[in-house]
Amino acid sequence: MATPRTTARTLAVFYAFGGAAGLLALLGATPHSGRSWVIATIASSALLGAVVIGRWGPRWPRAVFHVPVAAATGLIGAAAALAPDPLTALAIASIIAFVAIDAFFFFRHGPALAHLGGAVLGISAVLLLRPDVPAPTVLALVTVVVALGTVTRDLVWRASSASCDPLTGLANRRGLDDALHELLAAADRRGEPLSAALLDLDHFKQVNDTDGHEAGDRVLLRVTEAWSAQLPPGAVLARHGGDEFALLLPGLTGPAALAEVQRLTALHPDIGVSGGVAQHVPGETRAQLMRRADAALYVAKDGGRNRCALDGAARDQLSTDLAGALAAGQLGVAFQPVVELSGNRVIGVEALARWDHPERGAVPPDEFIALAEQHGLLTALGEQALRTALGQLTGLREATGVHLLLGVNVSVRELAAADYPQRFAALLAEFGWSADQVVVEVTETQLESDAGAVRQNLEALRGLGAVVAADDFGTGYSSLSRIDVLPVQHLKLDTSFIASITTSPRRAQLLASIVALADNLGLGLVAEGVETVEQDAELRRLGVLLAQGWLYGRPMSVTDLAVWLDARSVDGAFAVAG
Structure with missing residues (x-):
């Protein structure tokens, strides 16, 4: 099928030539002033229609083109019925061939046949109702119109086949x-x-x-x-x-x-x-x-x-938008609960950065975090996420009395800054938080870096009382070989590690070994990405103490978190219903 622009252009041409043909047919017609003026008006309407279709038609949805094609049948039928003599009637009726061509050029097989059938039956009825047009002549005209429609259908099919992929039917x-x-x-x-x-x-x-x-x-x-x-x-x-x-x-x-x-x-x-x-x-x-x-x-x-x-140019614009959002304090956070399995209690939340673009809507975190890294915005992003999370949880604490640990993701680029521990401590002091209420989460693969400043700052954070956790544990290349030297107190098992513990006995046994190893080294263990009751039961059986995932609660705004906590409050404990 033709594109909207081609459809509009072709239909406009047919309307223009149809209107011109109608006016020319009147020149040789038997004088009949009343009817001639009506036919001239119809032909002029077709010429005006050509202008309208040519100007605005390219913007129309394809379904709209059914209207002017059907209208053409009506106009031609009306003009043929009003023609003052049989020759003029046949001349005008022959314009119906344009409808046959249009139908198969513009529409799929079914709708095209419907337009052709309507045109042929309509013009046949109009001519047969006239006493001056013989039936064989009408049949001859119909034969020609049907032949044109059939040929157009075959030509369009061949042309479209050359532009279509034979397997999928999509454009090639x-x-x-x-x-x-x-x-x-x-x-x-x-x-x-x-x-x-x-x-x-x-x-x-x-x-x-x-x-x-x-x-x-x-x-x-x-x-x-x-x-x-x-x-x-x-x-x-x-x-x-x-x-x-x-x-x-x-x-x-x-x-x-x-x-x-x-x-x-x-x-x-x-x-x-x-x-x-x-x-x-x-x-x-x-x-x-x-x-x-x-x-x-x-x-x-x-x-x-x-x-x-x-593409790079659009990414640059998006990075500019991100910088503007950070400068205006428009970055948001969502909170995902962290659950103590033994007591079914919510002990904390992980703060996850969120960005709603004014035009695009929610931008995936992986995308805008990578963008921030490429354009030197990670420090501003991390600081605003921490500030927003502290402010919102402080408000929640004051309104409900609920004290939750706060987990925040910190990049190595932030940790490499010499003054990061001082800025971290200043933010906590601003909101009245003690460092032992915050868990600093750093991706394990980033911790494998031997950058002295990073390790020194992690030790400084631990000295302040903050808890340091290795996030996405199990995805690095040397996890077990370095587990005893990583400057962390908790390991957060990667989601991909948890996904198969109920279907792979080897993965479950490996997890049991990690639980034992973490216990022996005095490290806490948090399972991420828990989605099913079966995974929860297996984690409890293996002795994992802490977990988070959609089974317990999806990331939510602080307002939704307050409602979520209130719905699960039982005698001061936060029961996890799953």
């Missing part, structure tokens, strides 16, 4: 190029944004090599079906080749397009997808736009795959 590279040409022209003309994305299925070759090409085809069809059903209006999805897809998103800025791509890729969490997004810059070519999307795709792959990245 040629179809993508045609669509991108139309959308770029429209974006430049209207001054509206346009973004393009390239999506690559991670490790797809392994699926083909292991399970065969038929299994790979099933994955491609599954993804195509899911994405096609969820596309925003006007979007174009194409198979760019192999396991790579392209997505055109008219009307969306780069950040908004990135959010849309992340929503689509999340529809299949079991299929890893890497994506690169670029926003069209006025004046650039199609090839330049797609090259920037491709560069962003490689950034995503280099970052570990199964993620999406934004």
